[in-house]
Amino acid sequence: MRRAGLKHLTGTSAIFSAALLVSCMANPGPAPTVDEQEELVDASADDEPSADKEADKASDDDAEVADGIEDEEGPDRSSMSVGIDPFQLGFNPHLVADDTELVDALADLVLPSAFHGNIIDSDVLNSAREIDAPPGVAQRVRYSIKDGAQWSDGTPITGADFDYLFKEMVSTPGVREVAPYRAISALNISAGGSIVTVDFSTRVADWHRLFTHLLPSHLLESGQFDRVLESAIPASAGKFSVASIDQARGLITLNRNDRFWGKNPAKIDVVQLRAIRSTSQAANLLRSEQVSFVDISPTQTLKEQLSLLGDISTESANPSRQLRLSLSTQSQVLESPQLRRTMLSLIDTRQLARLATERDVDLRVPYGGNPLLDSSSEEEIAVLAAATKDNPLRIAVDPTEQAAGIAAMTLVDMLRIEGIEARVVENRMTSIVEEALPEGEVDAVISTADTSVTAANVASFFTCHADEKTAAAAASTTAAPTSAEPAPTKSESPAYTQQKLWSGNLSLACANDFDDRAQGILSGEISAQQGLEMIRQVNREQAFYLPLIDETRIRAFDEDSLGGSLSTLDEIDGRSSK
Structure with missing residues (x-):
């Protein structure tokens, strides 16, 4: 009863x-x-x-x-x-x-999307389809916005909302699923704002994931993208x-x-x-x-x-979400894969997960524990200890994330037991990804990572090197469509370079073949699952990150x-x- x-x-x-x-x-x-x-x-x-x-x-x-x-x-x-x-x-x-x-x-519940999965939102759009692309354009998609679609203040939904989201996604550090937006070479608005034509520099097979959760550009365009929905x-x-x-x-x-x-x-x-x-x-x-x-x-x-x-x-x-430790390639201390691997080998993720969550039930630790645990020699640990004697490792964390904060303090204690100097640096996550990481002010960060196996998310790991040229190209995309932007020039050396405005991974790493991998995943030539295996292989070789706790609800x-x-x-x- x-x-x-x-x-x-x-x-x-x-x-x-x-x-x-x-x-x-x-x-x-x-x-x-x-x-x-x-x-x-x-x-x-x-x-x-x-x-x-x-x-x-x-x-x-x-x-x-x-x-x-x-x-x-x-x-x-x-x-x-x-x-x-x-x-x-x-x-x-x-x-x-x-x-x-x-x-x-x-x-x-509150924001409109062009598609939900692969199903068009017929309340928002009349149609969305691929159309013939002119020479020099890899793919062209046209969206027709439905008459009557409006924001709750009575302002119509228009191509300006599509354009706003695109521009902010390609010019803001620390955004999710950025890869398909970076593939856009031009965005043109016509018919009084009701038609949006999008050109791509490389094919995006799953273009339906674009323009999910549109934002009211007329209210937000004067603010900073990382703060416009802060409260x-x-x-x-x-x-x-x-x-x-x-x-x-x-x-x-x-x-x-x-x-x-x-x-x-x-x-x-x-x-x-x-x-x-x-x-x-x-x-x-x-x-x-x-x-x-x-x-x-x-x-x-x-x-x-x-x-x-x-x-x-x-x-x-x-859910497809994970607490993760990412090691920055901008770090002066963790400058080599061996030093990063040595640091990761000192972390008992099962113990850290129990202490960070204050439970041992309904607790999922990736791989059942750290596969690198206790894999470093005494000599390798001594080299890392010497490197941190005058430059303690700085572990960044957002203090509002309780489990991440406890995990960071626990990690510092684990490292100190092994003679590795380290300390916790607390800051807003937006400040960490925009300033502290790219400026080399922290060596690692503990944060939430999206682990969904989609082409957009997996390709974003390999999407890198957005510079002033990319931002300038985005600023001019409302002009008439032109030929696709030329492919970025690959770095000759070193094999792994460092990003200023990164997108897909918090290590800030970018290798010579990352662009090709991202394009292959976006086009569908490489499946999302194959892309995930690529990420894991790169991580085994370079020690960019360590999964700590898989989310459970x-x-x-x-x-x-x-x-x-x-x-x-x-x-x-x-x-x-x-």
Whole structure:
């Protein structure tokens, strides 16, 4: 039997159920001004609640949030609540620094995409197809934007949004899946902004992955790409819009986008994403039905605690995301593959993973442990120790990533035991990838890496050397299409050079054959899986990175429901809330 609890976030179960059964087209009202959009986003508090106070506040916060929906939104608005991990600011799905399950889920809900997988989004586009390319152009694709497609402030989606994303992707350090964007040689906008023609310097077989999660260029073009979505998403073109982001309370509120023009607008009015700060809080919220489901990182006792609820199902999920240690080729200390390999051989990744996550259950350590562990001789370790005596290794980490921070401190302790001097350098991940790494200010970084085996992601590892010439070419791509840019000149020596504006890997390495490999993967001549094997082979030879922890998530939901996860939030239309 289902235990007694809150049957609806607003206290009105019957009204909520009825609301889900009724589907109606959106009825866009007057477009809000930019100022009104900005006022919807709550500024985060300067001070986070301390760990000692969080447990005491949990029950009070739960009650406040449950009451808040009814107070602020009205009792007749259908709502649902979802438990998530505590989050930090930064919501740009195109940045390595913001690569989380939450950011990807939010982007799916509020940002438009040309395609979802290989399926065209017919709400956004009339068509997207390859057309005959003129001489000198390897491939040409034409997009036709649908009439009525618009942002939540009433501004139409146009080719300017495509152009903005392309230019920022090829000129910003630390972006995800950059390879197909780097293959673009020209982008032309016509028919009043409704037609976008894209030329490529090399074939991109999986061009459908381009222009995913378009951004509102009219609101963002004057800002820095790595910061424009730092604390808000100011306009939506999906079924939902971001009403507020309250980091202090751990609460993100999404409202139904009443300006959504598509065939299937959202049937739920309000979705709240609520940070779960403890195992007991997760159990309490599920027990009392204050959340429909939770999708969070494991703790040592999470599954055990949830198993006592009886009618709650739990499952483990393994996203394509990994905590990884990357060694910089810009480092004066780790200047050779042998020195990098020696350093990696001193790391017990199984112990580091347990300490960093504070658990030994639901813990996935790549390869079952470090394959290089204890492989270096005493002489090799002594050489590295001597190199770090006056120049301690600097391990960079973003302090807002808790597991990465603990991993960095643990790594420093492991190295010092072996006589290797090292210290932790804390900074924002955007600053690390834009400044600290390319300027040689740090020797290594611990961060999240996307491990999805797609042509775009794998080819991006081999995509390198974006310089001023590349940026200048991007700045002129709105002119009439011309012949493809000539292939970059390959470096004669050394075999591995160092990048200033890198893209696919944090080692900043670039070899003579990297461009050819990237082009082969993009064109489909080399499969994504074969490309992955190439990456692994290069890493075995050069010791660029060491996988530390593969991400695991726990999803818990009522056995009577259809389940739920952040990755399927865009399918919530027909899901009932408890």
